[in-house]
Amino acid sequence: MCGIIGFTGNEPAKDIIIGGLERLEYRGYDSAGLALLSNDQIQVRKRTGKVEELRKLCEAEKMPATCGIGHTRWATHGEPSDINAHPHTNVSGTIAIVHNGIIENYAKIKNWLQSQGVVFKSQTDTEVVAHLINYYYEQKKDIFYAVLQALKKLEGSYALGVVCKDFPDRVIAARKDCPLIVGVGNGENFIASDVPAIL
Numbered sequence: 001m002c003g004i005i006g007f008t009g010n011e012p013a014k015d016i017i018i019g020g021l022e023r024l025e026y027r028g029y030d031s032a033g034l035a036l037l038s039n040d041q042i043q044v045r046k047r048t049g050k051v052e053e054l055r056k057l058c059e060a061e062k063m064p065a066t067c068g069i070g071h072t073r074w075a076t077h078g079e080p081s082d083i084n085a086h087p088h089t090n091v092s093g094t095i096a097i098v099h100n101g102i103i104e105n106y107a108k109i110k111n112w113l114q115s116q117g118v119v120f121k122s123q124t125d126t127e128v129v130a131h132l133i134n135y136y137y138e139q140k141k142d143i144f145y146a147v148l149q150a151l152k153k154l155e156g157s158y159a160l161g162v163v164c165k166d167f168p169d170r171v172i173a174a175r176k177d178c179p180l181i182v183g184v185g186n187g188e189n190f191i192a193s194d195v196p197a198i199l
C-alpha cells in the first residue's frame with residue numbers, strides 16, 4: 001500500500017502535492033518523493049522517512065511548477081532508501097512515474113530491458129515501468145501511447161501517475177486492482193489514492 005497524488009492546474013504544485021501526501025501518509029510512510037515539471041525539465045526530490053522530511057528537503061527551493069506527481073511509499077520490493085523511493089525515472093530523467101502496487105513480472109521485464117542496455121538504479125519492481133514507457137515513447141514520442149503499450153506488458157496490480165517533460169501540463173493515470181480517483185476541477189485536475197488527499 002502507498003499513496004499517490006498528481007496535480008495539474010494554475011497554482012504552484014509543490015505545496016498541493018506535499019499537503020496531499022501528508023493526508024495519505026496512513027497508506028505508507030517509509031519514504032516520500034515528488035516530481036515537478038518545470039522549465040523544460042523534471043525536478044525529482046525524494047527522501048527516506050516521513051513526508052515531513054520531503055517537506056524540509058523542498059522548503060528552501062523555489063519550485064514554480066504547476067504540474068507534478070507525488071508518492072508516499074510502503075516498500076514491497078527493495079528496502080526503504082532514498083534511491084528506492086518514488087518517483088522513478090527513465091535514464092534521461094524525462095519521464096517520471098509513481099506507483100502503488102506490485103508488478104509480478106518485473107524480473108522478466110527487467111532482464112529484457114537490461115539486455116537492451118538499460119542501467120537500473122533501484123531494486124524496485126516499479127523502475128521497470130519507467131524504462132518500459134520510455135521504450136515505447138521512443139517509437140512515437142506520444143506519452144499516452146507509450147503508457148498504453150507499457151500497460152499491456154504488465155502483470156500484477158498498479159495505480160500509476162506518469163509525467164513527461166515534453167507534455168508539461170499533463171499527468172497520465174492508470175489503475176488495475178489498486179485505488180485511484182480522479183478529481184476534475186475548474187482549470188485544475190487531480191489524481192489521488194484516496195479522497196482526503198484532494199479535499
Ligand code: GLU
Binds near residue numbers: 074100101102126
Ligand atoms: N512495489 C512498489 C515499491 O516497492 C510500490 C509499493 C507500494 O505500493 O507502496 O516501491
